[in-house]
Amino acid sequence: xxxxxxxxxxxxxxxxxxxxxxxxxxxxxxxxxxxxxxxxxxxxxxxxxxxxxxxxxxxxxxxxxxxxxxxxxxxxxxxxxxxxxxxxxxxxxxxxxxxxxxxxxxxxxxxxxxxxxxxxxxxxxxxxxxxxxxxxxxxxxxxxxxxxxxxxxxxxxxxxxxxxxxxxxxxxxxxxxxxxxxxxxxxxxxxxxxxxxxxxxxxxxxxxxxxxxxxxxxxxxxxxxxxxxxx
Numbered sequence: 001x002x003x004x005x006x007x008x009x010x011x012x013x014x015x016x017x018x019x020x021x022x023x024x025x026x027x028x029x030x031x032x033x034x035x036x037x038x039x040x041x042x043x044x045x046x047x048x049x050x051x052x053x054x055x056x057x058x059x060x061x062x063x064x065x066x067x068x069x070x071x072x073x074x075x076x077x078x079x080x081x082x083x084x085x086x087x088x089x090x091x092x093x094x095x096x097x098x099x100x101x102x103x104x105x106x107x108x109x110x111x112x113x114x115x116x117x118x119x120x121x122x123x124x125x126x127x128x129x130x131x132x133x134x135x136x137x138x139x140x141x142x143x144x145x146x147x148x149x150x151x152x153x154x155x156x157x158x159x160x161x162x163x164x165x166x167x168x169x170x171x172x173x174x175x176x177x178x179x180x181x182x183x184x185x186x187x188x189x190x191x192x193x194x195x196x197x198x199x200x201x202x203x204x205x206x207x208x209x210x211x212x213x214x215x216x217x218x219x220x221x222x223x224x225x226x227x228x229x230x231x
Contacts, residue, residue, distance in 0.1 A: 006029070006047065008051070037065070040052075040066065053082050057086070082117055085105070100159045139214065148208075157208075182197060214227065
């Protein structure tokens with residue numbers, strides 16, 4: 001018998017949580033409900049779910065805080081997080097992604113959209129994540145250790161920027177459109193605006209410092225990672 005994917009619903013409104021849970025059960029998922037960060041952590045400590053549905057606004061620790069916490073924990077960092085939010089503005093969406101969420105869905109949402117998003121994050125399960133090292137000149141990325149260094153000094157890189165850099169370094173000297181980067185780095189993230197890529201490229205460049213020049217903007221086409229950029 002095929003195992004039903006477990007979905008941890010972290011939502012403080014019982015009516016919304018129950019509606020989600022009923023629809024998940026009817027579509028082959030095993031829902032588990034937690035009403036706040038404390039109970040969610042208790043569930044995670046007991047059994048790791050296949051996906052976390054995380055409400056942005058929670059009593060106590062916010063969804064954003066919990067996403068960052070779980071991404072920083074080696075045990076939970078690989079569990080896909082889908083953020084449930086009433087905040088539809090792009091800066092808020094980017095903040096959720098930057099905290100480590102794999103996707104977001106704005107309330108109110110349809111059951112079919114929610115199911116499609118869950119299936120999408122289950123399909124991609126950390127795309128382009130490789131357990132090896134890649135280097136370009138004095139820039140080194142260690143995927144297994146989740147570290148990036150420039151001239152031997154460790155750099156602080158956000159989770160989304162790390163995945164983006166990993167992909168660019170594995171495919172250098174090629175121009176990648178924003179749509180291609182969304183597909184290859186975020187997976188089939190068809191719901192995210194292409195301009196979100198620009199935001200993460202900007203943050204990645206800032207994190208890389210001098211090495212940020214390795215990521216070139218090709219006007220009208222996208223981005224290219226090139227060793228020639230540093231001369």
